Amino acid sequence: MPNFKSKIREIPNWPHKGVNFKDITPLLQDKNLFSRMIDRLAQPYLKKKVDKIVGIDARGFLLASALAYKLKAGLAIVRKKGKLPAKTVSKEYSLEYASDVLEMHEDAILPGEKVVVIDDVLATGGTVKATIDLVKKLKGKIIGIEFLIELTYLKGRKALKGQKIISLLKYW
Numbered sequence: 001m002p003n004f005k006s007k008i009r010e011i012p013n014w015p016h017k018g019v020n021f022k023d024i025t026p027l028l029q030d031k032n033l034f035s036r037m038i039d040r041l042a043q044p045y046l047k048k049k050v051d052k053i054v055g056i057d058a059r060g061f062l063l064a065s066a067l068a069y070k071l072k073a074g075l076a077i078v079r080k081k082g083k084l085p086a087k088t089v090s091k092e093y094s095l096e097y098a099s100d101v102l103e104m105h106e107d108a109i110l111p112g113e114k115v116v117v118i119d120d121v122l123a124t125g126g127t128v129k130a131t132i133d134l135v136k137k138l139k140g141k142i143i144g145i146e147f148l149i150e151l152t153y154l155k156g157r158k159a160l161k162g163q164k165i166i167s168l169l170k171y172w
Helices: 025-029 031-045 059-071 128-135 155-159
Strands: 011-012 020-023 052-056 074-080 088-094 101-107 114-122 141-151 165-171
Touching: 020 155, 025 031, 031 141, 031 165, 052 059, 052 101, 059 114, 059 141, 074 128, 088 128, 101 128, 101 155, 114 128, 128 141, 128 155, 141 155
Parallel strands: 052 074, 052 114, 114 141, 141 165
Antiparallel strands: 011 020, 074 101, 088 101
8 A cells, every 4th residue: 555644744733722634735746646545545436336526625625626537527515604606505514623514506416416525534524424414415325435534533433324434544
């Protein structure tokens, strides 16, 4: 397995005191590892029909667009409240240090579309749980959820019971 972790930079006390931010930009800057990471994320879905990749604001967009290209799927985005210009559906959620509202265009997912949700980090699961609720509200069918990083000590998987979850990197 490529050493993706060697390119993850940890920033202590950012964006808030007590949070150790996992900076993925050095990994994204490495053309060989970035390409291999997208290949690894795409692998479980190469022989499946995927209609849409849903990327979560903001670093999830970076992974989602490359993954959508690789899988020849459409791209849908989930953003924080007030960032999308057309009519939206919304869902309130909580993180480990705040709460907010996520929105998705109401026409981003068509009923019955097969969807893979991707984000950079699984922490407490609040953000991705809200995203799952938005996809379900639009009657999409989630066939997988992927993360580059999972912070296992925050137990985010508990919030996502019954979902197929893949994480490339785990921090204990």
